[in-house]
Amino acid sequence: MAGKVTIQDVARAAGVSPMTVSHVINAHPHVKDSTRERVLHAIDKLDYRVNVAARNLRTGRTGTIGLAVPEVDRPYFGQLAAEIITAAARRGFRVVVEQTGASRETELDALVLSRNRMYDGLILSTVGLGPADTELLRVDYPVVILGERIFEGPVDHVAMPNVEGASAATRHLIEQGARRIVMLDGAANDDVNMSSLRFQGYRQALADAGIAFDGGLLVELDEFTMQSGAAAVHDLVTRGIPFDAIFCVTDTVAIGVLRGLASEGIRVPDEVMVIGFDNIRESEFTVPSLSSVDPDHTTMAEKAVSLLMNRIERGSGASREEYVSGFHVVKRESTSRIAPA
């Protein structure tokens, strides 16, 4: 029953026109208080709810934005999603979460979906897209890319300080005495993806410290999971490669690494130090607790949503914005050779 009440019914019950009801619902001015009361009373009595589909059709807005992430159950993306949903809710927007599974195809699908006008805008936390896809991003609806750095992309972009953060993390390891630093990275195939940028930071820090880069210490992971982090450690140990620290491309990988080292009976940080990137919530609670680079996700999420809102409201005219978040290195037990109190 409640589902079938329309604005017409309310109008009839309140003795006004549908338009007046609409005005009341949308808080337009120029409605006499007594009239407003009557309408509200009728709405209440009939248990009227606006039909969002009809409103969407008429206004051309949906009040919904899309968020495309590889998987919400990865800690980093989960936390990002939570912050974005909160930031959007603050502005009266709902968020549809699409899982792209880190594949280029599905990320493009999300773009196309959004073109259906299903969403007012889209936040794309890319992984698979590369500079070759730049042209495909040249779409006529609001899009914000979050995370990866796509060189000269045609859309708004909120990026991480990948190079600088990775460099600082590596420098921290060096300062703590590490010399043979493994990097667990992804495929760094196009110079601008996350893996590649963090690798650049790593190399740069090594160079700055006068440490020669050893290709044998670079491990390319297929995916950024705890599983793959643990497996990589096992592999390194099995192959007998000596190392005294590991810089992990993400905290999730680092958690797997901590586990892998424990399984191998290697003590952290005494024998091997570990640092990650992202500072996810779990990192504070691992044993030992995990040092990490904190790129300030909260600000990034807030910025992404606010950029998107600007596009939605002001259209595609304005010039493209690029925001790179700040960062700081969070030093915890995993890189602290002085035993904690």
Next chain:
Amino acid sequence: MAGKVTIQDVARAAGVSPMTVSHVINAHPHVKDSTRERVLHAIDKLDYRVNVAARNLRTGRTGTIGLAVPEVDRPYFGQLAAEIITAAARRGFRVVVEQTGASRETELDALVLSRNRMYDGLILSTVGLGPADTELLRVDYPVVILGERIFEGPVDHVAMPNVEGASAATRHLIEQGARRIVMLDGAANDDVNMSSLRFQGYRQALADAGIAFDGGLLVELDEFTMQSGAAAVHDLVTRGIPFDAIFCVTDTVAIGVLRGLASEGIRVPDEVMVIGFDNIRESEFTVPSLSSVDPDHTTMAEKAVSLLMNRIERGSGASREEYVSGFHVVKRESTSRIAPA
């Protein structure tokens, strides 16, 4: 430009009526191949996208379901959300994630929102709702409650084997030699919420083993976070309460507990054993790895979505269904007094 192409434009370009275009789009039978080709070609050429709002209005369906969880960035809910999004996507549905922050009010808000016909249905992973709210759940659109057990609720329900799982976890601790088992629980105030049910299982296992329940070993947490788990351990130790095992109401709490024990210099499992509930992905990678009760979320998520789809398709006529998932105890290092290989 792409945004303004309507089905009319396509019809004109293809030399057919809008209805025929609609038939093609919706894969209706009885459209000649040559006609279909022409229409598809026109769609492609004009870069036409259906206007979802218009379709929703006309059909009364949105192809979107709501998922209300406390927070997507808690591992358990993140993993649940991921599974539900996947299960829904398989059926051609999108998912809007609402964060209720574990408050009763926001959970009810989600229910009301859904009444806007914004979603075709709602999956509510409750925390704050209690039996007192049973009547409020008597709504006329598809709802599935996921997780908590609301006695005799008027809606479909996918529940966990809370009592049985908790009992099995506790029994496992006892079998491993524990006698003074702390339970870290939430407020067990209404006999049917998660905390209360898991507490029942705990007490039952104690009773079965002939161990007297010691109220001093029951700790009520305000929230189920790693933070609160760690704090609880610190508090117990500070108060000098002796214990040889901890059963945590969730794995997230347990991870905090592992961390807290490490900070206190207490060895796991030698001095204190720990077991959680949920078997989140992280539990396999903690140090030591965490034993847990696995309620098979994948099946739960799948079941929740499938129940919801049934409601959406078949209406509210059918009788209410209640599904309780199976479970098994996953034994890992944190409860294994025999050192792992």
Next chain:
DNA sequence: GTCCGATCCGATATCGTTACAGGACTCGAC
């Protein structure tokens, strides 16, 4: 040659809301 069912296509009428434009009325100023 007729008839019938299957196949193919389209005219019309909404779905429930809001944009737009304008009508009626009030009130104060001159």
Next chain:
DNA sequence: GTCGAGTCCTGTAACGATATCGGATCGGAC
């Protein structure tokens, strides 16, 4: 007494799709 500027309300016409139903066409059976 007239005018203008609010204030308050409403009639009409979409927004872009699909449900419904009926009309046309075609091929085969008799």
